[in-house]
Amino acid sequence: MPLYVSHRKSIRWPPADPSEPTDTIVLTGETGVFVDVRIVKGSNALDWAIAGYRTQTGTNTVKFTHLIDSRSENTDGLEEHCTNTVLSDGSVLEVGEMVNPETGKVAPYEEVWLDEEQKQTVTRWSAVTRAIFIRDVDNRTWQGRVGDWQLGLGRNGDGTFWAWQAVKGNGVEGEWRVVRETKVKDEKRGGIIPEIYYGDWKEGQIIEWQSRSWVVLELRC
Secondary structure, X not given: OOOEXXXXXXXXXXXXXXXXXXXXXXXXXXXXXEEEEEEEOOOOOEEEEEEEEEEEOOOOEEEEEEEEEOOEOOXXXXXXXXXXXXXXXXXXXXXXXXXXXOOOEEEEEEXXXXXXXXXXXXXXXXXXXXXXXXXXXXXXXXXXXXXXXXXXXXXXXXXXXXXXXXXXXXXXXXXXXXXEEOOOOOOOOOOOOOHHHOOOOOOOOEEEEOOEEEEEEEEEO
């Protein structure tokens, strides 16, 4: 599976018209690991934040397994199934069923996504797209990076949920900037994953960072 940065263009709950009330970004790794952060436009309110694994179950069908979810503390058996169709403009129409947060009931939905497949880019060191996905050993915090985007999400000890989206500036030495974040912050004060660690960490390894133990789920650098 390629590395993807996906931006949602719209959501529709038929028979209503499509709209886009959030700034939604999803990062997906080659192993299918994903981090998904949706923040309400023009605010610091969290709409939804999820992380887990994406599995291709058929030519156009996909399963999303949620391992952490801002809308549910219990994720046992929590899955989404959908069908994807590539549209004439290159965007992807995702069709399925999930809980409509306005009604609390499962309903059909349609989402349109712009999936940016990440190609290798030449730096002064090598030709590579940098990608890393980690979670803490308690499964309360997940973070991911693909290309010039990083996402973080997690649940504090009091049950409150936080998330953020960050983008890297231009050039090899470009600085990271958090462009959207929730009012609730990470009580353990995590943050942007520094690139200096990429050469030392290995996929599948348990590492120490920010006074916490983390599992390296995927690493491409």
